[in-house]
Amino acid sequence: MEGFKIKTIIITFILVVILSNSSHALPVSKNQKPIKIIINDWSSQIVLAKITGEIFKTLGYKVEYIQSSSNDQWFRLKSEKLHLQVEVWEGTMAVKANQLLEAKRIIDAGNHDAKTREEWWYPSYVEELCPGLPDWKALNNCAELFATPETAPKGLYLGGPWEKRDTVRIRALSLDFKIIRVKHGDDLWLELEKAMAKKQPIVLFNWTPNWVDARYDGKFIEFPEYTPACETIPEWGKSKKWLWDCGNPTDGWLKKVTSVNFPNDWPCAFSTLKNINFNNEMLSEIAAFVDVNSLSYDEAAKLWINSNQKLWRSWIPVSCEK
Ligand code: TMO
Numbered sequence: 001m002e003g004f005k006i007k008t009i010i011i012t013f014i015l016v017v018i019l020s021n022s023s024h025a026l027p028v029s030k031n032q033k034p035i036k037i038i039i040n041d042w043s044s045q046i047v048l049a050k051i052t053g054e055i056f057k058t059l060g061y062k063v064e065y066i067q068s069s070s071n072d073q074w075f076r077l078k079s080e081k082l083h084l085q086v087e088v089w090e091g092t093m094a095v096k097a098n099q100l101l102e103a104k105r106i107i108d109a110g111n112h113d114a115k116t117r118e119e120w121w122y123p124s125y126v127e128e129l130c131p132g133l134p135d136w137k138a139l140n141n142c143a144e145l146f147a148t149p150e151t152a153p154k155g156l157y158l159g160g161p162w163e164k165r166d167t168v169r170i171r172a173l174s175l176d177f178k179i180i181r182v183k184h185g186d187d188l189w190l191e192l193e194k195a196m197a198k199k200q201p202i203v204l205f206n207w208t209p210n211w212v213d214a215r216y217d218g219k220f221i222e223f224p225e226y227t228p229a230c231e232t233i234p235e236w237g238k239s240k241k242w243l244w245d246c247g248n249p250t251d252g253w254l255k256k257v258t259s260v261n262f263p264n265d266w267p268c269a270f271s272t273l274k275n276i277n278f279n280n281e282m283l284s285e286i287a288a289f290v291d292v293n294s295l296s297y298d299e300a301a302k303l304w305i306n307s308n309q310k311l312w313r314s315w316i317p318v319s320c321e322k
Contacts, residue, residue, distance in 0.1 A: 027164070030060040031265055038077075038085045039067045041161070043287040044209065045087040050301035051286070052086050052276060055312055056269045059117035059320060064302050071163055078105040084273070090252030090308045091118035091207070092164050095231070097257060107263065109256035109270065113279040114209055116252040118159060118164070120208035120221040123192065127219070129201050134219045136247075137174065143176035145201045151178040158204035160185050165244045166205075172242035173223070177203075189291070192216070209283035211291045223247030254278075275315035 035056055037049045053063040066082055074096050076082040088097050100106040122133065129145060132138025139155070146155030159166050159181040168180045182188055188204055189212070195202035196216075203221065206212055223246055229236040230246035235243040256273055263270040279288075289300035305312065 023284050025068065030268075032062055033265060034062040034064045035063050035262075035266055035269060036066050036081070038073050038082050039065050040070050040073070040087070043211065043290040043300075044283045046297045047290060047300045047304070048086045048278060048283070049084075049285040050297055051304055051312075052084070052273065054301055054305050055272060055276070055315070056266070058322075059268050059272065059316065060322065061266055061269050074100060074106075077257070080259045080261060083262050083265075084109075084259050086276075087112075087117060088257055089116050089207075090254070091116060091248035092162065093165070094249075094252075097255065101257070105260065106229055107258045107260060108271045109258050109262075110277075111255070112254040112277050112283075114254045114283055115280065116208065117119045117250050117253045118205070118207040118248050118252075119223070119250075120203050122201075122203045122221070123196055123216055123218040125199050126201050126203070127195075134222045135176075136221050136223045139203075139221065140174075140176050142201070146177070146203055150180065151195060154178045156180060158182065158191055158202065160188055160205045162203070168242065168244040169223070169246075172237075172239040172245035174239075186291075209280040209287070211284055211288035213280075213284050214288065215292065221247070222251075226250070250267040268317070271317045271320060272315055275317075276312075277315075304322075 033052070037053050039046050039049050049065060053065060056063050057175055068076055068082060071092060073082060073085055075084065078100055088094075097106070098163075101108055109217065127133050130138055130142035132141065143155035146157075147153055148156045150156070153176075155175075155177040157170070157179045158178045159179045161181055161183055162185075169175070170177055170179065182191065188206070192202065192204060194200075206218070213216075224230070224237055226246050226249045227236070231243055234241055234243055239245040244266070256276065258270065259272070286300055286304055289295045289303060290297060295303065
């Protein structure tokens with residue numbers, strides 16, 4: 001009797017070990033070299049990078065998050081030091097991305113549904129102070145309104161800590177404005193709130209999708225419409241001498257790119273990545289988790305993962321499911 005009992009316990013124990021192993025162990029066939037995912041410095045990108053990493057982990061891959069500026073990332077991607085960028089913005093990164101894609105030094109993992117725009121922006125009340133906005137030609141009539149002690153008599157344009165074409169555009173369109181860049185992206189919103197509290201004129205860098213979309217009423221400046229000729233042919237547009245006498249694309253793409261060996265090294269991560277797809281509302285939401293609701297980036301990613309199980313599991317090809 002005793003012997004039988006012990007045997008049953010042992011068999012049950014073995015079964016539990018086997019069963020729990022088969023459902024939790026990492027598949028031995030998966031490459032355990034970590035996938036190095038780029039972390040930049042604006043909220044939607046950081047949260048999306050972490051969401052993507054969490055999805056890869058459920059496939060049995062190892063993941064590392066590596067901080068890089070959007071300028072430095074290109075060299076590190078093409079030299080396989082970093083492996084994935086989840087948000088390439090057409091407005092300001094297309095030139096570099098397209099060069100590397102054409103040279104086959106990075107790989108296109110497809111576009112998100114989101115349509116993007118990065119441009120000079122102002123809160124709605126500024127329109128009453130500077131009639132004619134959002135047309136860019138109104139800017140010079142009120143440049144002094146936007147002046148600060150550092151920029152007077154020129155107007156202040158508050159830029160982000162990213163390399164954009166603002167300096168060349170100010171020159172090409174003869175704008176009476178001077179750019180000052182904040183050190184951290186979040187400082188843009190601190191300055192915006194300060195100006196809004198006193199209804200002071202302000203024009204600053206903003207983009208969509210961003211959490212700002214849902215929170216503040218405002219508009220982008222309408223510069224001459226973007227066309228590739230504007231960045232390649234000096235004679236094009238208002239200035240016959242300078243490039244960039246136009247705005248950024250108003251309907252830009254948002255792309256995922258990887259290092260060249262990514263599809264071979266982590267095939268199921270790559271086929272899942274191609275299906276990962278965020279639209280404008282989804283990106284605004286994950287940015288707001290951080291910038292409005294004060295969650296950490298990790299908490300925001302976890303919250304999204306927990307509340308969108310069905311959607312992200314549908315991105316995993318059946319042949320890659322565990
Ligand atoms: C790339 N960014 C959204 C900061 O313009």
